[in-house]
Amino acid sequence: MNRMNKDHLHVFLNPRSVAIIGATQRQGSWGSFIIEGLRFYDYSGHIYAVNHRGNRVYNMPAFKDVREIPEKIDLAILTIPEISVEAAVRACGEKGVKGVAIVTAGFGEAAEKGLEREKALSELARSYGMRLLGPNISGTFNLHDGYNGSSGPIGYMRPSPLAAACQGGFAFQDLLASGYHRGMGVGKFVHTGNECDLTVTDFLEYFGNDEDVKGILMYVETIRDGRRFMEVAREVTRKKPVVVYKAGRTPGSARAAQSHTAALAGTREIYDGMFQQVGIIVSPTMEELLVLGHALVERPAMRGPRVGIVTMGGSWGVALADTLEEQGLAVPELGSELQNRLRHLGMPERASIKNPVDIGASGRWNETDVILSIGREIIASREVDALILHGMGRPGMRTEKALTSQEAFLAVEKEIIVGFDALQKEAGFPVLIGSHYSPWENQAVKDVNALGVRVYNGLHEIAQVLSGLYDRYCFNEDSRI
16 A cells, blocks of 8 residues: 555544534434534544534534635545535545545435446545545544544444444444443444445555554455455455455345445355455354454464363253354364363263263352363363353342342352453463353343453354354464465
């Protein structure tokens, strides 16, 4: 990426001055969404409101035209009717604005001649040395810098070393809102929309060179320049993990993508092959995109496919083994010497110790020392490449009428989860905690989540995390050859 392009992309995430063209206090309008987002996160740059009436907006003076603003403007965000966009882009060019983010929809995704008008906007912007983002976007943010020029869920966005470049916005923002209570989020976000100028590939390259970004998430409906994408992705994935959810894989979703961002979705097989070649981790579902990203930047490498399971319920162990092996991982029987050591820790004959190790059947599910010792023995054996403790948590949240016995049991649950999670440090490989219950359904899960302990919800989620970690390790090893 040359210096000019890097600087032009920089203004979409680190602007020192922003003009909102179409600014208003009318609730439910894009002009109010953007200003409220900027004000909530204490943006340190200069905010300028622009609307044709010139009225005050959120107690700020509003200019009737961007060219009336006496200061230099890095970024203009357009939240105006489609018919006014061309004139506003021209005005921004005359003002010397560096970048324009077009929230306005109604172009290539909706109108028959919309693509022609998008091309004309891009050419107009280029004639002034500007770059365009959009149209049909929900904005950008950089929470590390207090900048939120988006409609993201205010108060429910958590900064992290992850960045996201997405062709769609609202679904990803829903992930941020639900991920907030699990301690998950992204620090930097760009919604590229219809991509009349800048594309997800541009921001993949930008984030790949950003030292503050440790992993990249992408929601993709189409790749407009496949060769360049592969060149950029191959270079980026050598340095940091990239996780993609590819939408538009079926005829129905491809049709939806065409009317969403004017995307030509393409076949699933072509994209899967392309992603595999360049070392991109594919998220099979939208919901797992954020979870996978966090795991890849937080967990140690998984250097082999073997997984050990310690479970509080035998049937959960069987189901988890099914799910792991369906993802190409292995749940091997533990060696006879290791099994003997587990028996000497107090595991009775009625409890399986072959793998999964069934704590529930042992009757010792509330003995912290025993469970942690079992984990340590499995780790020390080096017979597995990852370890899972699954089945923690009983339904229900703390109430004023909680019995003393319930509080005591809760304390034991939390001690086991926190202690087992800490084993990852001495293991040097992934040690995961799994529960059927979310932080909204179980008090122990909620409490340890607040301490920063990840508890994975759902067998498929656990299997995808380990599969992604192993795929990432294999790609890194192949890259060294």
